[in-house]
Amino acid sequence: MSWRVANECAERRFGSAARKQIIMFLADKASDDGSGIWCSKGTIQRHTELGESTVKRTISDFLKEGILIETGRRPCKNGFTVIYRIVLARVMALESMTEPDEGTGSTVDPVQTEPGTGATVDGVRGPGWTPNHPETIHKPPTRKRAEAAAVEDERFEKILGAYPKDRQRGKAACLVRIEEAVKEGVDPDDLLRAVQAYATESEGFTRSKVCFADNWFADRRWQRFLDALAEKRQAQTALTADHHVRLAAWVRDRSPMCKHITAPQVTALVTAGLVTDGQLRAAGLAA
Secondary structure (H helix, E strand, O other), rough: OOOHHHHHHHOOOOOOHHHHHHHHHHHOOOOOOOOEEEOOOOHHHHHHOOHHHHHHHHHHHHHHEEEEEEEEEEEEOOOOEEEEEOOOOHHHHOOOOOOOOOOOOOOOOOOOOOOOOOOOEEEEEEEOOOOHHHHHHOOOOOOOHHHHHHHHHHEEEEEEHHOHHHOOOOOOHHHHHHHHHHHHHHHHHHHHHHHHHHHHHOOOOOOHHHHOHHHHHHHOOHHHHHHHHHHHHHHHHHHHHHHHHHHHHHHHHHHHHHHHHHHHHHHHHHHOOOOOOOHHHHHOOOO
């Protein structure tokens, strides 16, 4: 989905609710320049829940008005699907829905520009803001929070970008599902590994056997990969613990094998409480 195309379409008048609904659905499939939209009229009808004749008539009108143009065709099981491009220049020429910032005319009694403060006593104005001002007027995000949000968005985009390219669909919905998973405590790096694992697993599949991205994230199909990753880590942790026990025995016995123990391993043994400083000195591993 291109936020730029979606925002431009959202801010323009298209003449009817049906036309607006269809153009917003198409914008959801577009690249930043408005191109790359390939979805059949049946798909549009199914997702917008509009009538078949309404969809066909609206697409035809968009083509006549220059809002849409055909840029090619893509083979599909029913023959081919037309590839469209939204003409941004034509969209931006439509009437804007944004309300004007300035007033629309003079009034007999000037419009109060500040929040009402109730009646005054002896002509003295009340406070400049209502008592709940701190709760209702939110501060803009700080640069630090904005930068953190940008980094997070970039990580989410990277996770989605690892999904099989020709099965990516519903970008906005996917990013929402990814954000929900992270808020639940899923490590973004682990989620990325899960997507990469699925991409590798499904590499030899026919396209019909590879799930669309929006369904994959909605069904939380990444969970089995996270479970497998957690089991692998648990096994690795158990192996490491057993190895540390064996190293600690070398230290206590002052085994000649102690010369193979590295500094990080010494630190790990001390942290785990498996050896004492005295035992390390006796084994020649501490000053």
